[in-house]
Amino acid sequence: MILKDPLPGASPRRVLMQLGVGDVAVPNFATYLHARAIGLPAVSHTGISLYGMPDLLEAQSGFSSYDYGIDTDFYRVPLVPEQGNDVHDSVRIEPAVLEQMDRFLQKDGMVYSTCEGSCDPG
Amino acid sequence: MSGAAATITDDGVNAEFTSLYDIDGYSRVPLLVGTLPDALVADGFVDILGDFAATESPDSQSIIIDTTNTTFVPHFTDVDPRAFDPLRRAIALHPIVDLAEQRRYIVVLQGVKNESGELAKAAGGFALLRDDKTEGIRIWCFERRPSVSSCNSSHATFKGLSSSMCGPRAPNGSSIELMAVSTRA
Numbered sequence: 001m002i003l004k005d006p007l008p009g010a011s012p013r014r015v016l017m018q019l020g021v022g023d024v025a026v027p028n029f030a031t032y033l034h035a036r037a038i039g040l041p042a043v044s045h046t047g048i049s050l051y052g053m054p055d056l057l058e059a060q061s062g063f064s065s066y067d068y069g070i071d072t073d074f075y076r077v078p079l080v081p082e083q084g085n086d087v088h089d090s091v092r093i094e095p096a097v098l099e100q101m102d103r104f105l106q107k108d109g110m111v112y113s114t115c116e117g118s119c120d121p122g
Numbered sequence: 123m124s125g126a127a128a129t130i131t132d133d134g135v136n137a138e139f140t141s142l143y144d145i146d147g148y149s150r151v152p153l154l155v156g157t158l159p160d161a162l163v164a165d166g167f168v169d170i171l172g173d174f175a176a177t178e179s180p181d182s183q184s185i186i187i188d189t190t191n192t193t194f195v196p197h198f199t200d201v202d203p204r205a206f207d208p209l210r211r212a213i214a215l216h217p218i219v220d221l222a223e224q225r226r227y228i229v230v231l232q233g234v235k236n237e238s239g240e241l242a243k244a245a246g247g248f249a250l251l252r253d254d255k256t257e258g259i260r261i262w263c264f265e266r267r268p269s270v271s272s273c274n275s276s277h278a279t280f281k282g283l284s285s286s287m288c289g290p291r292a293p294n295g296s297s298i299e300l301m302a303v304s305t306r307a
Contacts, residue, residue, distance in 0.1 A: 001143075007142055037151075037220060051175060051218060052196075075170050075171055076169050076170060078200040078203065079203060
């Protein structure tokens with residue numbers, strides 16, 4: 001509805017979605033589901049594709065993930081994780097994330113991968 | 123919201139999303155929950171970190187079939203670790219793509235194991251259908267098929283599965299049927 005079928009009268013939208021791998025506060029699956037529902041492609045240099053999301057080098061709207069090397073196995077157990085981590089609050093202050101936002105918010109900006117290789121700021 | 127309670131923009135334009143799109147409260151990616159009368163284990167299911175594409179195969183331990191186009195719906199499956207009674211562990215299937223409205227889906231479970239590593243017992247209703255012991259029993263939610271083979275012949279891809287169906291209503295009038303299935307040699 002946001003990109004494919006906007007509300008009547010709505011101006012065209014562009015969306016940048018950013019995710020930290022292993023986020024305890026917002027489970028990655030929920031973010032993937034959201035991105036998939038919107039129809040966002042993944043934007044990375046990794047070539048790692050998520051189900052249903054093409055992996056592009058740049059896009060008008062897109063989705064990028066930042067991997068801190070957190071073991072995500074805790075997601076396998078459908079319970080609230082016993083331990084938290086810093087992923088949720090770390091993504092927004094990463095230089096690569098800020099650069100990506102800056103380039104996106106420029107006039108005629110797009111979603112670019114601002115990492116060389118995988119985005120693993122940790 | 124409506125009337126004076128409706129949200130408007132600074133220039134007086136109705137900004138109520140629900141005045142343009144009716145909200146029925148149902149998710150397009152519903153949680154599909156069932157159980158089997160056995161001490162189930164999660165072995166063999168594709169979990170949240172698994173390869174979702176593997177659930178788009180007739181060999182998958184859990185299958186969701188869109189009956190309109192006979193395609194598979196990718197998903198992952200949890201077995202509830204919090205159940206107090208091991209005989210009532212919920213199996214929860216999570217579609218990872220939106221389900222269509224006004225669509226009938228079939229959920230298939232096959233080869234589910236119990237704690238002893240044996241095939242889990244079939245649900246009672248399914249066992250009656252599988253064993254053709256439904257004489258005098260009203261099949262309340264699905265037209266009973268004359269035989270298992272006729273069911274298989276309509277879904278040739280799924281040969282080898284025996285099937286029965288019952289289940290709740292799903293979003294926006296879609297009908298979801300929980301189909302308990304056991305593999306046959």
